[in-house]
Amino acid sequence: MPTSIECRRTSHPNIVVENLAASITFLEEVYGGSFMSDLPGPNWHACLIEVGGMIFELFEPKNFMLHGRIGPHYLGIEFEADMDQARAATAEHEVRILRDIVEAFHTDPATSQGIAFEYYGGTFYGPEARHIHVNHSRAPDYWAAQGVGFAGYRGYTHAVVDIEAASAFLQSYVSARPIYAAERPGLGARAIGLQIADSRCELVTPVADGLLRREMMTTGHGIRSTVFGVRDLAAARAWLEGKGLRVIAGTAPGAIMADPRDHLGFRFEFEQA
Known part of the structure; x- marks a missing residue:
């Protein structure tokens, strides 16, 4: 029987957006979104933002033309998991790794039911999350008080x-x-x-x-x-x-x-x- 990943918790969905600044503003104004970290890079500009108690990673490609056919979309979802177990299960299920940064990796959606599964051994939640630079994750009471009433x-x-x-x-x-x-x-x-x-x-x-x-x-x-x-x-x-x-x-x-x-x-x- 192949190895099965026992995910600990959902870390965040990953969303490709056309305009990062406009997306951040929208999520802040409509949902009280809490900006957490700026993540610039050579191929995209990304950020972490919390909405309703769930963190989202938004990616704005440097050139949106290649995504124009389907527009903004969910690229996939990240789970907190044991990385040795995640790598073993991914290999045994013949799921291709599309991007590997050692402490985390993304799978190829073509080999994993249309989703880029991402696995990370750490966490972005709580006051000790080491990759969070602006605001740490908020308490449920904060989200309940937002207009939509999370x-x-x-x-x-x-x-x-x-x-x-x-x-x-x-x-x-x-x-x-x-x-x-x-x-x-x-x-x-x-x-x-x-x-x-x-x-x-x-x-x-x-x-x-x-x-x-x-x-x-x-x-x-x-x-x-x-x-x-x-x-x-x-x-x-x-x-x-x-x-x-x-x-x-x-x-x-x-x-x-x-x-x-x-x-x-x-x-x-x-x-x-």
Whole structure:
């Protein structure tokens, strides 16, 4: 049996954005985003910013033209993990490493269900996080007091072509545990829920003509959204609309999200806690 990674916690989703400065401003103004670290580099300008108790790494490529076909998107997600175990499992599952900086590495999305999985042996959370230069992670009370009324990170949705194969791969590779199966008629899709560390990963696949199938004809498979709990869903909707954002249905029944056309091109979803 191949090695399976026992992820400790979600570190952060990675998002490719077109304009880093505008994205930071948007997340600060709409969600009370807390800027954590500036990460300039030769190929991109990146940063860490916390929203709703979850850190995000934003990447602005030096030239966005190569990303223009699919626009802003989730590149992948980082988990805290034992690095020896992560390297062994990655090799045994024949997952290609696309970028390796020794203390962390990214997998090739083409060999890992459309996601660049990233693993890191340390943490970006707490007052002792050594790579944080501005603000350390905030307490839940801070996020609860923000306008949308955060009640914690819940997980992410992951669009896939073959849902059974994706579920089996994630169970074997990152010790994912099945927790539910459901229909998502609003998307023309079906879903399988998996628990990966503290993330609820909802796999979704098209089963009929609908929004998800049309999206995937352009973007292929990969992370579709980040999901947060909120204290009062109606109040969260009112807050988003008050910020001039159109609010549409989320993936699960009752969930909502700001229209990605108003939201930097990527999706945050909100569900009643």
